[in-house]
Amino acid sequence: MTAVATEDKPKAAGGGSRMPGWARVLLWTTVGFLAVSITSYQTGVLALTSSGTVEAAVRLGVPILFAALGGLWAERAGVINIGLEGMMILGTWGGAWAGYQWGPLAGLIAAAVFGALGGLVHAIATVSFGVNHIVSGVAINLLGAGATKYLSTLLFEPISHNPRESPPVPKFDTYSMQPLSTWLGQLEDVQRVIISDFAGILGGLVSGVSPTTMLAYLLVPVSYLVLWRSPFGLRLRSCGENPVAAESLGVNVYRYKYLALIASGALAGLGGAALVLNQGSSGYLENQTNNRGYIGLAAMIFGNWRPGGLLGGSALFGYSDGLQLRSGETSVHALFYGATLLLVVVAAVQLWRRNWFASGASLVAAAAMYSVYWYTDELPEELTAYTPHLVTLVVLAAASQRLRPPAANGMQYRRGVD
Template sequence: MIDTTAAPSTTPVAPVKRRIPAWANGILWTLASIVLLTVTADLTGLANITATATIQAGLQLAVPLLLAGLGGLWAERAGVVNIGLEGMMILGTWGSAWAGYQWGPWAAVAGGIVFGALGGLLHAVATVTFGVNHIVSGVAINLLGAGVAKYLSTLLFTSVSHNPRQSPKVPGFDTYSAQPLADWLGDLEKQQRYVVSDIAGILHGLLSGVSPLTMITILLVPVSYLLLWRTRFGLRLRSCGENPVAAESLGVNVYRQKYLAVIVSGGFAGLGGAALVLAPGQNGYLENQTNGRGYIGLAAMIFGNWRPGGLLGGAALFGYADGLQTLTDGKTVLGLFYGVALLIWVIALVQLIRRKWIVGLIAVLAGGALYLLYLSIDSLPSELTTYLPHIVTIVVLAMSAQRLRMPAADGLIYRRGQGS
């Protein structure tokens, strides 16, 4: 007879490591970024790094990147690679300007969404219905978007603006500030107090001169998270990007989910184009207005590991770099090399404590190289600072490549019934 009485196990159970919640992780990274900018500004004496104007410009330029990244997030979570975001943004800029100069800023928002969604629909027809390679279709959308916008601009804007490359002025949104807190922060920034004024400048830039479109864009980040990760609809859509055959076997209409995701993706990209048209100082369509921001938005999405919170951080980083090179000189941009060197040395210290000697040594040498570059030259040439956002994009993606995980079926051609 078999003894079914089992002796109690004496093997010690390893304690479960509790991961930091995503929202808490985001707060920690935000605080760390503020500390890094503040320390860099104080140690280098370059107040423009944390000035209100720089932060406002960075926020303004981060909005279209964030919207383009959200577009990429929706499409790729459904398994469709969308490098056509640039072309959809271009269509959005034209549609926004055409509707906006006739009926106002809210019409400009609607026009941008509609024209971007049309680009998304075309991409969905090509990739989902006809099985065209996603990269080929995306490149075609980019070329088509630029050509269509140029043709329509020549056809419709020449008679009213006398310039085929730009539209008439489009009325923009009023901006709002969190009063009386914004005024208090502005006064505190002007007092030039050590550290305190730098933090006040950053907060003042974030809380003053904010447009309704910026508020809506930031709100779309948690909305996208809740829809994609906390609803049945989101689960079905994401299942199409992980295993469409299994999703089909469970009754999910994979074609419909992919179509919906790519059309929404185009709408987000078109809204990003509208954000460029309605930005203060722009107020209209201009040829080559997007300047590769669709690609940078896609890079922000990849940097964020196909997650809304990470995407928000990537868009903030690239938008800040864009705003910095737009408003400041090469000396201020060079000052960031000092801050980045400090950050790399902190990373090196952490790696050395963990006894990862090779990674730590490489980080020490990289930080030293940046610090020597900061000491050896007075200012970066304007030809280099112009491409600062693109350079930052390449460097950040190269550094974060090993921790990325794309949806398993992203970019794969799917045919209904292929698993049967």
């Protein structure tokens, strides 16, 4: 079969060679780490790189990562899926219902099944009946919230005596990599600049890890291998790039869109299970997804519809969420200092590229960030509670110029119609 799912690779200005993608990611990750490390010691807010903050960030980022992977599968097949939030809600209820009766593993499977049912409904509406993708996604979100509210009243209220929550649900155990975790903790306590910061971040990554966390990070390379390194993935992505050409080459576009949306719903449902079955949660709570489905969609867009990119986006949003929960206003306020350092680096890079406008804009933004840090002692609690959502808006605005969605994403496809 001839490949029809091609992706444009931008060339460097002037015809020069570009730095490989993995090298750019490594470079900017290093710059970000150094900025946060310097900020931690200049402001005295050690929680910025503590193992506790990173452990919380990983736990909070896992549901977002599952939702982002769900969005990736759907949109690579050409279907916009803003119904991820509703599919996550279905997953939280299904995970709590089965987990309460048969244990966390059964809850994980049930969450995937309930989420997949939401994906199936979205597929029937958009693929078979040609309903607008946005309209169908909004309907799925409303359906998920309404259905779980009814089911909770019917099945949970007689046990928990509260229609808004389930009885306590058994949780997955967590694991730490010993003796590495202990050694990193000792190194973190020494409080040496950069070294202790690195130890704190790495210690948080290898401590308190649950099976859902392992599964989420395993599914990132699995999604890449399936979507980019298999005939199945090539056919599925061709449906999101040029479904007419794919159909002419023998690809059953409807079938692949259905499979992609069912997988998308299952992944979003697993994100709901992560909220219910991980340590720190009592079970199902009404509205506990707290818009994480939308944030997962934003992480996928920030990652430019690529598994590695959405992993970085999920980590960023999880970190902002974990930071404000662990340390509150003080840590979020200190991040303005770190943002100033990053913007100065961006300004220098743009200046080297002779992009005068971007360099000037970065310097102006850096001055604004530093002014907020200098003239305020802490931020209002009402503002810090929405830190993940504000980060979502800022990141999407910054990344909007380099995004390249699948060419046929959101288009209504009808077989035999060009």
